[in-house]
Amino acid sequence: HLKSLYIGLYELLLALPSQLQPHVQSPEDHYFLHNMFGEKSLHSLVKIHEKLKHYEDRSPTPVVNSAETLVSDLANDLQSKMVSVEIRELLKLLSKPHVKSLLSVHDTVAQGSYDPELPPLPDDMGDEEDSVKIIRLVKNKEPLGATIKRDDRTGAIIVARIMKGGAADRSGLIHVGDELKEVNGTPVDGKKPEEVILILSESEGAITFKIAPAVKDEPSTKEPKMFVRALFDYDPQDDRAIPCKEAGVSFRRGDILQVMCQDDGTWWQARHHTDANPRAGLIPSKQFQERRFAQRQSATLLQPQKISSRRSSALRRSFRLSRRDKKTNKSMYECKKSDLYDTADVPTYEEVASYQRQSGTKHRLVVLVGPTGVGLNELKRKLLISDPQHFGLTIPHTSRQKRMQESDGVEYHFISRHLFEADIHNNKFVEYGEYKGHYYGTSLESVRSVLSKNKVCLLDVQLHTIKHLRSAEFKPFVVFVKPPSIERLRETRKNAKIISSKEDKNSAKALTEEDFQEMISAARQMEAQYGHLFEKVIVNDDLTTAFAQLREALKKVEAETHWIPVSWTHS
Structure with missing residues (x-):
């Protein structure tokens, strides 16, 4: 019965366009449905689904749950044999990364060992360490997505922020304020944040953390995400104030950024709105950047200025007045001290919305x-x-x-x-x-x-x-x-x-x-x-x-x- 059901799914897929035709009004919709249901890749997926379902219904048991070891032993035996063209080709095939990965996945499924292997708890753990938790994260090629700092009072290494969309954020296991005790078995007591970051950057694959959880505050109201247009260029590599250059997001004037978090008054978390990666990075907050720009402008105003007598005459006007009359050309807003307005207006970010x-x-x-x-x-x-x-x-x-x-x-x-x-x-x-x-x-x-x-x-x-x-x-x-x-x-x-x-x-x-x-x-x-x-x-x-x-x-x-x-x- 099940077999006929899944074969029926494939037949239903083929029959759908004709059955739906009376309900489709426009030729464009009919053309779309015909192309979609006639897509070869969709038919292939349904066939694969049917085969897998049929195979699953038989509840097969693995012939061997250590194919990786078996292939390794086979390769060692073949090495000692008289090398022929066929043996060389087989050895080359078995050494390919994709074949090795396939064998590894086979053994994982056969053994049903899907949970990560956590290190055993130490035998000498005292009562005061009941609140310590051990976390293992798979790093892959992306950064962890968290920054750390040293607590000025206790000297402990604390999680300073979690980047929205990063590995730490997606895990839901690490939080702002958590204290790092160990990284991959190495105690971090007495170490500088830079030394801990070096340990993290050199770690490959899974990283094991020993963490003392922070005392959780009341959950804050979820902050809505907003989009801003950057009104200046920014490169975190040139910013001496940023807490972690690697976590910074560079942008150019005119770029649209999605601000993910504004909890920190100095450093916002944001990403380029066109970026497929959901992970956020650090950008200077509007208030922080305005203060920096204002300081730079003040410093510039204190420097001796060489003003060209011709520069003002180079600015174009709607009315081409003769040069002797340029001083009388005015804007309707000059009575509102537009010059002062210009001085006070420091371009950083402008909140934007999509519009058509x-x-x-x-x-x-x-x-x-x-x-x-x-x-x-x-x-x-x-x-x-x-x-x-x-x-x-x-x-x-x-x-x-x-x-x-x-x-x-x-x-x-x-x-x-x-x-x-x-x-x-x-x-x-x-x-x-x-x-x-x-x-x-x-x-x-x-x-x-x-x-x-x-x-x-x-x-x-x-x-x-x-x-x-x-x-x-x-x-x-x-x-x-x-x-x-x-x-x-x-x-x-x-x-x-x-x-x-x-x-x-x-x-x-x-x-x-x-x-x-x-x-x-x-x-x-x-x-x-x-x-x-x-x-x-x-x-x-x-x-x-x-x-x-x-x-x-x-x-x-x-x-x-x-x-x-x-x-x-x-x-």
Whole structure:
């Protein structure tokens, strides 16, 4: 009966696609079921299952439970015989690691010896050692997943932390606060943590611990795992403060990390979210890293600074004001002391959540930034021409009079100087500037207007303004366009011209060597100070290639799941 039952399972598998066909609506589902149930590997697995089950039903007993010893004896006997080609081939086959492993597994199953062999308890164990436990863990090739420290008061070697997902954590047998007595029979009393770590690193296979369990506190509430975007580069090998370099996790700016444990205020446990290994490692906590960065910044501020008089003029603005008017170019947030805000903002980690735009919801604001002359306007223009129904630009405001052939709401929104200043006071502008006695600016309402038409709003602004646009309303996708090497600039931009002001389109001038140097310098400064806010970096070496990269990036933003600050999900 059992035999027919398991053969019936194979036959049922073959018949399922046709039996399920009346219940399958789409051709895609039918195609999927047909391929899945017709998969040869699945049929092979079912056949193997049937054979094993049939074999198990016979309740066979092993002919011999020491095949490994038998094969070893056979090999020794064959060595003394006249060596032939067949004997050499057999000896070679029996010496292969896979055959040896197979024989070892056979003997384990035949003997039923699945439990690890623990060392016998010492005969002279005193009553005071009743709480000591002996643990054996199989190390394999992975680290143990625990760090140790010396107790300053007693000198004992204590388990300092257990790495989430590591061997020690998975075993459930070792806990924070446990005192190590012995490792592989070697007492650790009086040894330094470094000496104990050396013993552990040199141990192969199973490791035996003699442990005095810690007094267990009340179980703490389980801390939810969170995801963060790293806003700085980190290499534990360069960190003198980390308690165990081998336990550290290195990462680059922009990497997404899953924080597994924050019990320690100085060292969090985390892993790369794409890592298949569930084991966590150490990273500096947000608070600890912020203190370190703040200390470094304080030390830097105490050093003599050489400030280039041209550096500030290298920062690009949405409105190309002439150089004599640059000092009047402002952001709506300058009245809120944005310079102080920048100084206090220390980029370490930003909590993020996965996000995918749903059909019908507003697009993310696309913000392009880069130094003057890098080609932002050209990229915006190509995007707009490529799909004017999909992309849109803001219409700026100005306090100057409307000229002939200009229409309100087309070239500009024309408002009075009094109203413009009132809007400045009420923080209605993303940024604004003054040119030849007239105000020009981009309003928040003009951004909202483009987004409300189900279009992607393309905007380029001063760099410090980005942080104030980072909200659940706009969800800005920031693209940094950087120049190629100065050699390539000389080669590709030698005939290029730049318009110094939107109002003076006839004032185009050729780019000079000084402009190239300024462009490179400004790009480095931008990336160093604001690089943690950039989600995409494009090198504009060739405009066609740069446009293709930008277009592809924007398609992915609209269609794929990506990470955004968790605060943006609460709109």
